[in-house]
Amino acid sequence: MLLVGGLQPTIGRAAIFSGSITDQAEFVVQARGSDRDTQRDVLERAMNETTNDTQARIYQERADEYDALIAAEDADGLLRGALTERLSWQGRRVADVGAGTGRLSRWFAPLAEHVDLIDRAAPMLEVARRRLQSDGVLGRVSTHVADVRSLPLEDGSVDIAAAGWVFGHFRHWMPDGWRQEVGCAVEEMRRIVVPGGSIIVIETLGTGHREPRKHTGLDEYFAYLEELGFERSWVRTDYEFADVDSAAETMGGFFGDELVAKIRKNQWRRVPECTALFSMTR
Numbered sequence: 001m002l003l004v005g006g007l008q009p010t011i012g013r014a015a016i017f018s019g020s021i022t023d024q025a026e027f028v029v030q031a032r033g034s035d036r037d038t039q040r041d042v043l044e045r046a047m048n049e050t051t052n053d054t055q056a057r058i059y060q061e062r063a064d065e066y067d068a069l070i071a072a073e074d075a076d077g078l079l080r081g082a083l084t085e086r087l088s089w090q091g092r093r094v095a096d097v098g099a100g101t102g103r104l105s106r107w108f109a110p111l112a113e114h115v116d117l118i119d120r121a122a123p124m125l126e127v128a129r130r131r132l133q134s135d136g137v138l139g140r141v142s143t144h145v146a147d148v149r150s151l152p153l154e155d156g157s158v159d160i161a162a163a164g165w166v167f168g169h170f171r172h173w174m175p176d177g178w179r180q181e182v183g184c185a186v187e188e189m190r191r192i193v194v195p196g197g198s199i200i201v202i203e204t205l206g207t208g209h210r211e212p213r214k215h216t217g218l219d220e221y222f223a224y225l226e227e228l229g230f231e232r233s234w235v236r237t238d239y240e241f242a243d244v245d246s247a248a249e250t251m252g253g254f255f256g257d258e259l260v261a262k263i264r265k266n267q268w269r270r271v272p273e274c275t276a277l278f279s280m281t282r
């Protein structure tokens with residue numbers, strides 16, 4: 001068993017671990033750095049948050065439903081197009097931070113040299129592995145069950161680190177400490193990226209909105225990303241479904257009744273969505 005950073009394994013308690021997803025009997029705690037207090041802090045923070053959050057539960061219990069939802073997003077390919085135009089993915093080493101079911105990895109693994117997917121929800125990564133396998137690119141990815149605030153990758157080991165729809169959760173999961181936690185996660189992305197490499201953060205600017213909506217909490221977080229040095233742009237990433245019922249059913253489980261009512265009222269089978277793209281060169 002490999003121990004990283006001098007930590008003892010914390011089987012059954014660890015929220016940060018790395019190991020084979022198919023052999024979860026023995027997780028190895030994996031936290032970067034040599035400072036035991038820092039590692040303990042990260043573990044403690046991870047264990048104290050999110051237990052009752054609907055979306056956090058979906059990531060642990062209904063990963064396939066999440067995957068069906070996001071498969072309908074970016075129907076016009078505008079986000080994917082913007083990422084492809086902005087960055088060269090060909091032959092790059094990429095970290096998909098908070099990878100979930102591998103939406104970004106599926107876009108870029110066919111081009112990249114290697115993609116590391118990191119997420120703390122093992123069921124999400126299991127779906128990602130299935131999808132990447134059916135795409136024929138499983139051989140060029142690695143999956144890590146780990147916390148994004150302590151990435152299990154070496155300093156300067158990737159060219160691009162991208163976090164899609166991850167840190168926005170910190171804003172409501174950790175209303176008092178989100179700034180520090182987002183800062184810590186972004187610092188981790190900076191650490192693993194080579195000088196001159198790229199850091200990308202993608203976040204929603206409103207589901208069911210044709211223009212970026214105002215949202216007091218998230219706007220504060222977006223301003224913080226800009227303070228950290230990110231530049232912001234945005235695109236429409238509308239969802240498209242076969243019919244209004246599918247739109248309501250697929251989106252309701254994740255976004256709740258208010259959005260379902262809006263979908264039905266507007267008879268949307270195409271649900272508007274605005275998405276922010278934050279980018280920075282290290």
Ligand SMILES: C[S@@+](CC[C@H](N)C(=O)[O-])C[C@H]1O[C@@H](n2cnc3c(N)ncnc32)[C@H](O)[C@@H]1O
Nearest residue numbers: 059098099100103119120121147148164165166
């Ligand atoms: C909205 S999903 C986005 C997934 C994926 N990036 C995508 O494009 O669909 C958020 C993901 O972030 C993961 N996540 C949230 N907080 C995390 C943390 N502290 N460490 C690791 N993963 C985290 C969740 O488990 C979930 O898979």
